[in-house]
Amino acid sequence: xxxxxxxxxxxxxxxxxxxxxxxxxxxxxxxxxxxxxxxxxxxxxxxxxxxxxxxxxxxxxxxxxxxxxxxxxxxxxxxxxxxxxxxxxxxxxxxxxxxxxxxxxxxxxxxxxxxxxxxxxxxxxxxxxxxxxxxxxxxxxxxxxxxxxxxxxxxxxxxxxxxx
Amino acid sequence: xxxxxxxxxxxxxxxxxxxxxxxxxxxxxxxxxxxxxxxxxxxxxxxxxxxxxxxxxxxxxxxxxxxxxxxxxxxxxxxxxxxxxxxxxxxxxxxxxxxxxxxxxxxxxxxxxxxxxxxxxxxxxxxxxxxxxxxxxxxxxxxxxxxxxxxxxxxxxxxxxxxxxxxxxxxxxxxxxxxxxxxxxxxxxxxxxxxxxxxxxxxxxxxxxxxxxxxxxxxxxxxxxxxxxxxxxxxxxxxxxxxxx
Numbered sequence: 001x002x003x004x005x006x007x008x009x010x011x012x013x014x015x016x017x018x019x020x021x022x023x024x025x026x027x028x029x030x031x032x033x034x035x036x037x038x039x040x041x042x043x044x045x046x047x048x049x050x051x052x053x054x055x056x057x058x059x060x061x062x063x064x065x066x067x068x069x070x071x072x073x074x075x076x077x078x079x080x081x082x083x084x085x086x087x088x089x090x091x092x093x094x095x096x097x098x099x100x101x102x103x104x105x106x107x108x109x110x111x112x113x114x115x116x117x118x119x120x121x122x123x124x125x126x127x128x129x130x131x132x133x134x135x136x137x138x139x140x141x142x143x144x145x146x147x148x149x150x151x152x153x154x155x156x157x158x159x160x161x162x163x164x
Numbered sequence: 165x166x167x168x169x170x171x172x173x174x175x176x177x178x179x180x181x182x183x184x185x186x187x188x189x190x191x192x193x194x195x196x197x198x199x200x201x202x203x204x205x206x207x208x209x210x211x212x213x214x215x216x217x218x219x220x221x222x223x224x225x226x227x228x229x230x231x232x233x234x235x236x237x238x239x240x241x242x243x244x245x246x247x248x249x250x251x252x253x254x255x256x257x258x259x260x261x262x263x264x265x266x267x268x269x270x271x272x273x274x275x276x277x278x279x280x281x282x283x284x285x286x287x288x289x290x291x292x293x294x295x296x297x298x299x300x301x302x303x304x305x306x307x308x309x310x311x312x313x314x315x316x317x318x319x320x321x322x323x324x325x326x327x328x329x330x331x332x333x334x335x336x337x338x339x340x341x342x343x344x345x346x347x348x349x350x351x352x353x354x355x356x357x358x359x360x361x362x363x364x365x366x367x368x369x370x371x372x373x374x375x376x377x378x379x380x381x382x383x384x385x386x387x388x389x390x391x392x393x394x395x396x397x398x399x400x401x402x403x404x405x406x407x408x409x
Contacts, residue, residue, distance in 0.1 A: 011246045011249060011257060012246045012247065012248035012249045012253075090246070090247050090248065091247040091248075091286050092243060092247070092293070093242070093243035093244060093245050093246070093247050093285075093293075094240075094242050094243065094244055095244060095245070095246050095247075096214075096244075097212075097214055097238060097240065097242075097244035098244045098245070098246070100212075100213065100214050101212065101214075101233050101234075101236070101237075101238065102230075102233075102234075102261040102262075103230050103231065103233065103234060103261065104230075104261075105230050107261075
């Protein structure tokens with residue numbers, strides 16, 4: 001059965017455009033991953049090439065990852081808000097009057113919330129998966145010399161984000 | 165039969181309509197009149213459940229709800245269509261959501277008013293948008309059709325066409341409740357006039373009763389609503405420094 005995608009955006013909205021925006025927004029936390037990889041690589045390279053030893057905390061590597069995740073969530077909330085605004089009033093019309101006169105009371109909410117809710121859910125899942133990856137890379141791949149002195153050898157003891 | 169029982173709507177501390185009681189039978193063409201702010205729009209929106217209000221609206225013995233709301237349609241000067249889809253897409257949407265959508269009537273009216281079927285409504289002129297709004301309300305397949313100032317922005321020829329169309333296509337089972345300030349234009353085709361004044365019903369009479377009494381609608385409305393014909397003269401005299409007593 002073909003999925004009627006037009007049902008997932010406000011009436012008059014373009015599903016393909018919304019999907020593109022959805023996917024681009026989902027890429028924001030991935031950008032955080034790239035930043036993480038770059039910082040991690042920089043620390044390891046400094047150590048390997050110049051024997052430069054600096055304590056590396058996981059929180060320093062992941063700071064921008066969280067900001068990116070929150071940014072992504074805010075974008076999706078913005079999409080939901082915009083959907084409700086155009087469903088209430090668009091140009092010189094108030095489509096809300098039509099939505100309120102159809103038998104399905106959820107029609108407008110499904111149209112306004114489907115993509116943002118899916119986006120928020122996927123972003124949260126993405127943040128959790130990326131966090132696990134960040135932690136595993138930190139725990140398994142960081143040279144022992146770079147672990148914070150006080151945490152050396154015991155970083156796994158509940159100090160996932162390196163907070164002391 | 166549509167029964168409006170003790171309908172009250174409050175905006176903050178002010179009551180826009182107060183304990184409105186009204187019964188509208190099938191096939192009536194009701195004109196809803198009143199000065200600006202009398203509560204006409206609020207009454208219509210409250211009946212349709214577009215704004216929360218106190219009181220009860222019954223349709224053939226059942227409360228108006230999402231279950232039977234398809235039996236009421238609404239055309240408003242504020243418009244309720246989706247501006248960035250075409251008339252054809254509206255037809256598809258209405259067909260899907262209103263089980264009694266009248267496809268033939270839709271095509272006929274679109275042809276009659278020469279409205280483009282595949283252009284977005286946002287590209288229509290104001291007059292065309294009003295026409296389209298009214299067409300949707302007439303084609304939804306509703307038994308009770310509410311129209312709130314639907315002809316604002318339409319020229320006299322356009323409006324006359326509409327009155328003719330309305331009289332020509334409305335069936336016995338269809339009821340029209342029309343709110344307008346164009347009293348003289350509609351007095352010949354309404355069967356009943358309801359007057360609102362400061363949120364309350366100030367008058368309710370059939371056009372037959374008016375005829376029997378030899379009165380015109382506009383005169384009765386002016387009398388009921390307390391219009392003072394000499395107030396303009398008084399104001400002019402006063403501004404010229406004349407006697408205002």
